[in-house]
Amino acid sequence: MRYGFLDEDAKKEIRRATLKAIAIPGYQVSFASRELPIARGWGTGGLQVTLAIINEEDCLKVIDQGCDGSVNAVNIRNFIVSVTDNQTTLDTVCADIIQSRHRIPEEPMREGQTLVLQVPYPEVLTNVEADSYKQKVMHANSDYAKLWVLLYEDTAQFGDSRIGHRYPVMVHDRYAMDPSPIPKYDTKKLNNNKALILLGAGREKKIYAIPPYTKVEPLKFEDREFKVESFANKKCARCGASGVFMDEVHTNEGEVKFYCNDTAYCDKQLEKGAR
Template sequence: MTDERTADDPVASTDGGTTVPTDSVDAVLDSLDGDGLSGYNYAYLDEHTKREVRRATLKAVAVPGHQVPYASRPMPLARGWGTGGIQASLSLLGPDETFKVVDQGADESVNAANIRRLAENTADVETTTDTTEAGVVQTRHRIPEEVLTDEQILVLQVPITDPLRKVDSSDAANRRRHAHKNYGKMWVHLYENVVEWGEINIASRYPTMVAERYLMDPSPIPRWDVPKLDDAENLYVFAAGREARIYAVPPHTDVEPLAFEDREFTVERFPDAACHACGSTDTYLVEVSEESESPQTTREEGGGEAADSSFETRYACNDSSFCEKRREDSDIPKDHHLDREGVDWGPGTPDNEEASSGGAGE
């Protein structure tokens, strides 16, 4: 039996041989109902790519702070929007995993929602906005306020992998410096920073030494989050898709931010500030400008009055998930989900009270 359809007929054949009507958009969409992403591999990436990413991750874990190259694949979003983090996360996810995505502290951003949806559709995993329920957490520019455990992996999206690029644009020269542990130019950069500002005034991407060997760029996390890298129970994986590099900080690894004896490392401070929603004073706060409910009035030249829409600046927790919990229970600690208390987890926790009152950032 021969197919008598002509090129003018409003139908088309897909790669699988299924006839799809093309006379209307609705007809095409109806024909795809139930198919989902069945044509893709599990977790979107092909198995060879996932094996390569896992091998690079294992090598990065074995050599903490060392940048391991890998063949970064094209992803369904532009490079610079988390392609490295997505590849690392999808390579680590399994059918029984629970996945969380954070975009600068928020779970509701478009980027975070789209990455969650990609994982749901291709890996058939559960997703959550609760940090304590997730096994794999992908984040951009923040480390959650709640303490991570040894059963969790934090994947950080990285735009620039080498901290030495601040002082020398030559990657070849910087690789030689890493090989010889020659970080003199970075120390000079920090000294010049002190001369100019009176303190080390680096707001993000603060250079840190990992296991007393490699200088690492911790991604654009604020200084508030840097102490959380030291001696943590969880695994940190840093993935850069555009630069095709992966590096890691294994559990219980020494991570020390560079500083001088007379100019110690300090975190951002928020004097007399608290989250306007939950009242927290021990979390990383951001400024939020909102239009005032009672606009001020100004007097015009003719003697009349005109309404002046003014804005009010308030502080809010950057970690929206933990802020929601604090709104329900203002006394809930950052280690509430653990079977022990007083866990050291950055500023505001028992062993870091002194650090939490440190210097201001940019």
Template sequence: MIAKPHFAFFDEGSKKEIRRATLKAVAIPGYQVPFASREMPIARGWGTGGLQLTLSLIGRNDVLKVIDQGADESVNAVSIKKLVQHTTGVSVTEKTQEADIIQSRHRIPEKALKEDQILVLQVPNPEPLRKVDAREYMTKRMHAEDDYSGAWLLLFEQIMKFGRMSTGASHPVYVNGRYVMTPSPIPRFDNPKMHQSKGLILLGAGREKKIFAVPPYTSVESLAFDDYPFTVESFEGKACKLCGSTDVFLDEIIDPDTGERTHQCNDTSYCMEQLNSEEKVEVENSYV
């Protein structure tokens, strides 16, 4: 007799164990909860932590969206979507507002999350104090004692060396006024989106065996000094060459033949939605 394959790849016991760790992470915002990370059919470092969260939470009627650095069609995003679809049969979408679960690598979608949505972020290095002390028991102790002087010192050293805080991604945040957390390798541009988010944000690190969370309507404050406030990447004077958006995270594109520099929305589905809405307006106006 051939055994029936499990829904969403894992057996029910494995999914329950991951859910228990997830519930604890939601109950203690920003706290890194250890969990028994499972072996996956993809290499560690390619999103196993986020994938385990998604597979443990997804239901038969859920709609999934997967993005990799803003793109729905990248190799990582397509591979994860295929695995989830193959083991669950759920529907997938490229539209942020239609998804129940959004798994992402390195970006938070441009459209704000809704109350019934879950954003799952893949995290390679969950410990914001790892550069302060490489020993796990020492970083645990610093978190327990609310001792984040080392994290502040790292930012101070950046200011002394570069005249500003130079974190391009993973800029540490204070969650709920208690734990310092790494927000995954998202750009600084996305940090403010975590503050008072309507949707649940879950972060999973498969290789490091950690799960942590930002529950809905939770305070998330990026670490900064009074005289050196936190700033996001500036795209002043620049616009997407396709849809014309100016208030989103933009990628710089260099034409290999002419050397011309242009910009385009990093969130490809957002860009397409803007283009489609503009075309719809043009068609409607043509009938006026």
């Protein structure tokens, strides 16, 4: 099988979309989106991006919900390795390409790294406008009034937006963008990130990007605080870390425990502690 599974023309098309996406931060570029031997909705957008950009020298990390060992992460990593024979890592710092679903790693990323996020709903306007042509017109006019109305209605009723994850962001003061289903805790990491962030939606056939050092801000009213998930006074029951995004686990004994969601980060903390 050829390196990276996809034929060269498919890669060229994805690369072209990727370059245009980098040039117009937050704008969704359409692409043909090939079917892969992995089901639609399981990360095929991110996977196509990864397969189109990866080369022999890249070290790869794949995570799902913060975990390298999750079944879907294992499956995607195994598939990529089977078609590239590339080196893989669990360490955020060592990776050149990180493909992730629903999380941005705890450890800061650096210049030259690429974060590929899997996206189920690339269109930030879906919840307020179902028609894709009208969505495109709204983006063309930078007309996000309907999003603001939604935010206003939620705030009036519940004191804040009801959106828990995939919180809308404004990119480079121009495009409203769906940042993929990351928690609000990760939203602030999009701003001025040193790594290139590529977002791929396979089923919806869209690629978009945030170049390094790009202004990315959550859509919010000026007089309202952007509340992120808080795990105040919680410590990881495994490594003792605090101030990170945590998983809430209900044990068989009925206890509630908290663990670092980023398992590679947790391993590192544990190792540091042991030393």
